[in-house]
Amino acid sequence: MENKIQLAFLELLVCPISREPLVLNAEGTCLIAEQSGQNYPIEDGIPVLISDFAVPGEQK
Amino acid sequence: MSKYENYDSISRTYDETRTDVGGKVILGLLHQQEKSLNQLTLLDAGCGTGNYSAALHDKVDKLICADFSHGMLSKAREKFARTSVNNVKFIRVDLGELPFSDNSFDVIMCNQCIHHLDSPGSNYTNFKRFLARAHKVLKDEGTILVNTITHRQMRDGVWWAELISPAIEKMTLRFHSDEEFELLLEEAGFYIEHRIVPADEIIQRKGYFDHNSLRDKRFRDGDSHFTLLSENELRAMLDTLNQYELEGKIDTYIRERDKLRRQVGQFTVFSIKKKCM
Numbered sequence: 001m002e003n004k005i006q007l008a009f010l011e012l013l014v015c016p017i018s019r020e021p022l023v024l025n026a027e028g029t030c031l032i033a034e035q036s037g038q039n040y041p042i043e044d045g046i047p048v049l050i051s052d053f054a055v056p057g058e059q060k
Numbered sequence: 061m062s063k064y065e066n067y068d069s070i071s072r073t074y075d076e077t078r079t080d081v082g083g084k085v086i087l088g089l090l091h092q093q094e095k096s097l098n099q100l101t102l103l104d105a106g107c108g109t110g111n112y113s114a115a116l117h118d119k120v121d122k123l124i125c126a127d128f129s130h131g132m133l134s135k136a137r138e139k140f141a142r143t144s145v146n147n148v149k150f151i152r153v154d155l156g157e158l159p160f161s162d163n164s165f166d167v168i169m170c171n172q173c174i175h176h177l178d179s180p181g182s183n184y185t186n187f188k189r190f191l192a193r194a195h196k197v198l199k200d201e202g203t204i205l206v207n208t209i210t211h212r213q214m215r216d217g218v219w220w221a222e223l224i225s226p227a228i229e230k231m232t233l234r235f236h237s238d239e240e241f242e243l244l245l246e247e248a249g250f251y252i253e254h255r256i257v258p259a260d261e262i263i264q265r266k267g268y269f270d271h272n273s274l275r276d277k278r279f280r281d282g283d284s285h286f287t288l289l290s291e292n293e294l295r296a297m298l299d300t301l302n303q304y305e306l307e308g309k310i311d312t313y314i315r316e317r318d319k320l321r322r323q324v325g326q327f328t329v330f331s332i333k334k335k336c337m
Binding site: 006008009011012013014015016019021043044045046047048049050051052 | 101122124128130133134137146149150151152153154157159160161164
């Protein structure tokens, strides 16, 4: 299953809550909004960028 | 994010009756953009099973397919699985949030989906949220292509509309009128550049002229109006159908009703431009 997001596409994506850019975690399993600390899962290769499904993580 | 359909379930059979109706109009309007087609970054907002994207992906530079339903997105991705496509990505989103960077897209297309955003009486809150975000994520001079159904087309665009009038009445409350649509666009900083009605295109062409199609749940699942019928209303529709068949007048009924469809069409494609502030 493809979990990698190409850089050109990653640049188009933002956190639906804070509107900040997202980074891919080391395992390639979720997208992280570092400032606000929201994590967005990648399920079956498809990022779920929906505020209701955000998982709080560590805030920078 | 449909307010009344379970698209994760419907995704399994959706493509049996639905195609990229209006796709050629969309392609023509994409050709009219200032940039050449192969330089466009396109967002398919409410992509469903990806019928429109599948027809367009090899013509544009980048394409994002976005939908709320994981089931529909998975079906969409299957359409690209056998080819080495690397300019398409699939993202699960709430269309009211559009989680994309400002000035990202040349064109956003919304095919047969905006009526799923709001419940009746909600004052089109989610559609307004969508438009506000669309204004941000579109580039200057960007375009939204909205493929939708007007109130008149809802009433006269399919031969069976009269038979499911309770559903049509309910659905009308989910679709803005022409006047409301223009006002919502104006308030969000957009204007309508073109409106095109391909009068000869039929949304569910396969089985459209066969009255037995209405007895087939899989066919009915391809038209979200049927979901709004109560069990009694559905039974009443099937009873009327049986009665017309017994009386030998079903073919005449379909033919006469279809004359209206040829006058008003089944859907309208709006080309909507972002006003530069």
